[in-house]
Each structure stands twice: as C-alpha cells, then as structure tokens.
Amino acid sequence: MHLAQLNIGKVRFNLESPEMADFVNNLDPINAIAEQSPGFIWRLKDESGDATNIEVENNPDIIVNVSVWESVESLKNFMFKTHHVDFLKRKKEWFLPLSEASYVLWWIPKGHIPTLQEAITKLDHLRENGESQDAFSFKSSYPKPELENH
Numbered sequence: 001m002h003l004a005q006l007n008i009g010k011v012r013f014n015l016e017s018p019e020m021a022d023f024v025n026n027l028d029p030i031n032a033i034a035e036q037s038p039g040f041i042w043r044l045k046d047e048s049g050d051a052t053n054i055e056v057e058n059n060p061d062i063i064v065n066v067s068v069w070e071s072v073e074s075l076k077n078f079m080f081k082t083h084h085v086d087f088l089k090r091k092k093e094w095f096l097p098l099s100e101a102s103y104v105l106w107w108i109p110k111g112h113i114p115t116l117q118e119a120i121t122k123l124d125h126l127r128e129n130g131e132s133q134d135a136f137s138f139k140s141s142y143p144k145p146e147l148e149n150h
Contacts, residue, residue, distance in 0.1 A: 006119035039074020
C-alpha cells in the first residue's frame with residue numbers, strides 16, 4: 001500500500017499578485033525537492049508542471065496538491081525536513097484559514113493513481129465523519145492496512 005494525500009488552500013490574493021510572488025516563484029523548486037525525496041511516487045500536475053491551474057469545486061481561489069508517497073514517514077520527511085518547511089511556516093501569508101480540515105491522508109493500493117475527485121471525496125469523508133482508516137490526518141496516521149490474501 002502507498003499513502004495518498006490531498007492538501008487544499010484558499011489563496012489570500014490572486015496568484016499573479018506581488019503578495020503571492022514568493023509562493024509562486026518557489027513552486028518549481030519545492031516540487032523538484034518533492035520529486036527527488038525518498039519515498040515520493042507521484043504528484044498531480046498539469047502541462048505547466050504544477051496544479052495551481054486545476055480548478056477545484058468551481059472556485060479559482062482554491063488550489064490543490066495531491067501526491068502519493070511510500071509511507072507517512074516519507075511524506076513527513078519531505079514536509080518538515082526539507083526547504084518545504086520554510087514555506088509551510090509562511091502559509092498564513094498566502095492562504096486564508098479554513099474552518100474545516102484542509103488536508104487528508106488515505107491508503108491506496110500500490111500502482112493506483114488517485115483522481116482529484118477521489119481525493120476531494122476523501123476530504124469530505126474526513127470532514128463529515130472524523131478520522132478513520134479511510135481518511136485521516138497526521139494526528140491519527142493509521143498504519144498501512146494488511147492486504148488480505150484471496
């Protein structure tokens with residue numbers, strides 16, 4: 001099994017605005033760090049190489065990140081032990097606080113690539129039902145389920 005994650009954010013400013021320049025100008029370097037990180041499998045991106053133009057819920061102010069990792073530990077290492085953490089610390093400069101969960105983790109079979117709709121469904125499940133094996137956060141970090149032999 002691999003770990004899938006969805007993270008959404010509602011931007012404070014238009015992505016072309018000067019206030020968003022540090023965020024936008026560092027998308028490529030941070031994405032490159034992710035792709036070179038141990039345990040990285042896949043990330044959602046469009047032809048431009050990132051996902052900022054992929055519209056979510058018909059709201060251009062929401063940007064999304066979906067990725068697949070070998071484990072919770074590999075995702076945490078990228079998030080908190082690389083240059084990515086410097087931008088995580090600045091998220092309030094660029095993103096509005098959300099009243100509901102802004103990210104979700106879930107286990108997927110190796111080789112499966114989650115769709116954006118699947119990821120949104122997992123986030124909705126977490127928001128509506130709380131943490132479970134099907135949709136969780138770093139607080140719970142459910143272990144990889146054992147595959148049943150059929």
